[in-house]
Amino acid sequence: MMSALRILLVPLALCTLHAPLGQSACVEVDSDTEAVVGEGFKLGCISCKMRGEVEAKATVSWYFMPKGENEFSPIYIYDPSQQQPPTILDDRFFDRLDWNGSKNTMDVQDGSVYILNVTFNDTGTFRCYFDRWLTYPNYEFQTNATKDIIIKVVPKATRGMASILSEIMMYVSIIGLQLWLVVEMVYCYRKIAAAGEEALRESAAEYLAIASESKDNCAGVQVAE
């Protein structure tokens, strides 16, 4: 069921990937919240400008609060005006975060990052913070936006087992239906064949009956003579 959902969501995701690239069409899509241990996971965070036509620049910072703790600590900063690669600020995410947001623009509206090799320790709340400067002809205007994403990390087996089971059930029911069809066909064929023989026998008997009847008639005629 999950994979069917994914197939449905892929075109949607493709649309939203393109959206932030255009100047006007920006759509704020909520992030996925269920990560699978050992796999990669995209932490989605899109913050659209209120006025699409106004020039802007933005930086994005990410924070993390593990489940059971009550404080956020900074983990990642993306500043497009810096030439060097983005900074990972936390050992727990060292070498495990990759920029998945707007590229080659100061005007960042998609601040998504990609976690490589998710562990159960990534369970908790991620906070995405946008700092944005809008450039009007005579002045600059600063805005900010914050989004929290609560991430649940699930073991690989649960989803895999469920989908494997549903796949097996699908094959079992397909094979079952086909076997039933074959049995039904054989049964019907036999019935028809038997009916055919019966009819043959009946018509033969009828023929014989007519024949003997006519013989009787002949005899009768002969007797009458």
Ligand SMILES: *[C@@H]1O[C@H](CO)[C@@H](O)[C@H](O)[C@H]1NC(C)=O
């Ligand atoms: C996100 O980052 C991952 C890992 O670097 C990469 O495989 C993937 O293609 C990226 N996706 C986008 C949309 O940038």
Ligand SMILES: *[C@@H]1O[C@H](CO)[C@@H](O)[C@H](O)[C@H]1NC(C)=O
């Ligand atoms: C993911 O982490 C495991 C151990 O936690 C390691 O064996 C594996 O090589 C890592 N995979 C990647 C792609 O980094």
Ligand SMILES: *[C@@H]1O[C@H](CO)[C@@H](O)[C@H](O)[C@H]1NC(C)=O
């Ligand atoms: C998860 O956190 C625990 C406790 O901090 C630590 O012992 C363990 O090594 C961590 N696991 C991973 C895969 O980082």
Ligand SMILES: *[C@@H]1O[C@H](CO)[C@@H](O)[C@H](O)[C@H]1NC(C)=O
């Ligand atoms: C975010 O913007 C609000 C006003 O919209 C402001 O009061 C607040 O100080 C800003 N936060 C930061 C960290 O700049």
